[in-house]
Amino acid sequence: MTDPATAAWYLRFAEHEARGESAIYEEWALGVAADAGILALIAELPRPKQQPNLIFAVSRLLGAPEGPYGPWRDWLADHWDAVRAEALVRATQTNEPRRCAVLLPALALVPGPLALLEVGASAGLCLYPDRYSYDYDGHRLDPAAGPSTVLLECATTGNPPIPDAVPEITWRAGIDLNPLDLTVADDRLWLETLIWPEQHARRARIRAAMDIVSADPPRIVRGDATAALRGLAAEAPADATLVVVASAAIVYLTPENRARFIDTVTSLDARWISNEGVGIVPSVRDALQGVEPPRPGLFALGMDGRPLAWTGAHGRSLDWIRPR
Numbered sequence: 001m002t003d004p005a006t007a008a009w010y011l012r013f014a015e016h017e018a019r020g021e022s023a024i025y026e027e028w029a030l031g032v033a034a035d036a037g038i039l040a041l042i043a044e045l046p047r048p049k050q051q052p053n054l055i056f057a058v059s060r061l062l063g064a065p066e067g068p069y070g071p072w073r074d075w076l077a078d079h080w081d082a083v084r085a086e087a088l089v090r091a092t093q094t095n096e097p098r099r100c101a102v103l104l105p106a107l108a109l110v111p112g113p114l115a116l117l118e119v120g121a122s123a124g125l126c127l128y129p130d131r132y133s134y135d136y137d138g139h140r141l142d143p144a145a146g147p148s149t150v151l152l153e154c155a156t157t158g159n160p161p162i163p164d165a166v167p168e169i170t171w172r173a174g175i176d177l178n179p180l181d182l183t184v185a186d187d188r189l190w191l192e193t194l195i196w197p198e199q200h201a202r203r204a205r206i207r208a209a210m211d212i213v214s215a216d217p218p219r220i221v222r223g224d225a226t227a228a229l230r231g232l233a234a235e236a237p238a239d240a241t242l243v244v245v246a247s248a249a250i251v252y253l254t255p256e257n258r259a260r261f262i263d264t265v266t267s268l269d270a271r272w273i274s275n276e277g278v279g280i281v282p283s284v285r286d287a288l289q290g291v292e293p294p295r296p297g298l299f300a301l302g303m304d305g306r307p308l309a310w311t312g313a314h315g316r317s318l319d320w321i322r323p324r
């Protein structure tokens with residue numbers, strides 16, 4: 001039995017996420033939304049696994065043709081058992097180093113050196129803001145050791161406090177339910193496959209970031225963000241300021257667990273930065289009541305539960321809103 005909500009999900013994905021980003025994913029999502037046969041197959045999966053991004057990435061991982069809907073649809077129907085099995089063991093864990101470009105001005109507000117702890121770290125690409133180069137509207141910033149192979153470009157408004165130097169990070173660690181290990185070929189391949197078909201520049205950037213991170217792999221503890229936070233935070237060195245970062249991660253917690261996570265993080269001797277959808281951190285949402293975002297679909301960057309900026313998809317823009 002197909003669920004009209006699944007068709008609506010694919011339609012929404014086509015119109016609000018894929019359009020303008022991936023013509024292939026837009027066509028596939030529109031095709032699925034109107035295809036009772038494929039919707040019936042997808043309905044065999046538990047609801048969270050029916051996610052368009054997951055089904056599309058798994059199909060590409062298994063060799064589906066990246067082109068028009070018709071041949072992709074036939075491939076999917078022929079290979080459905082394999083796709084279903086793979087979707088059940090995979091999760092979308094897109095890790096986007098460019099998000100460091102929106103985190104950097106917030107990190108710069110904290111006196112260093114920093115101990116950086118990321119919850120929902122995936123492969124840890126956002127744990128290395130000190131190893132990337134940045135370009136904010138032509139203002140360039142490089143790591144202390146010189147230009148990085150990864151350049152993160154970010155368009156800004158509102159005069160964000162762009163620092164003169166990348167932060168000094170003396171300790172870094174992450175927590176993830178399912179850490180990806182970039183020294184393992186399959187994890188690397190999955191991370192690459194999560195990048196949408198036409199996003200060639202992004203793929204190149206993420207490959208370069210994966211090389212940086214795999215040369216000095218981070219410690220990422222397998223566990224739940226809330227349950228593992230206090231124990232890992234206790235390991236941070238006392239002579240650094242602990243900063244807990246959550247980027248596109250709190251959204252994955254149930255509302256009750258979000259409240260528990262926020263209680264836990266605020267009880268630590270730490271600063272905390274969130275980069276999440278506007279409704280995800282209640283205090284950020286409440287403070288932004290009545291404030292119009294400059295464009296639809298932006299995330300809200302928060303520091304210690306108070307809003308700082310609007311941020312664009314995958315860190316491409318930063319609209320500062322808090323007076324300095």
Ligand SMILES: C[S@@+](CC[C@H](N)C(=O)[O-])C[C@H]1O[C@@H](n2cnc3c(N)ncnc32)[C@H](O)[C@@H]1O
Nearest residue numbers: 093094095096120122176177224225247248252
């Ligand atoms: C979309 S990825 C974001 C990765 C990274 N923070 C970034 O911004 O690029 C979300 C990550 O959160 C992890 N995650 C989801 N629920 C979690 C939980 N309860 N505890 C820890 N990690 C979780 C997922 O496994 C995934 O790797």
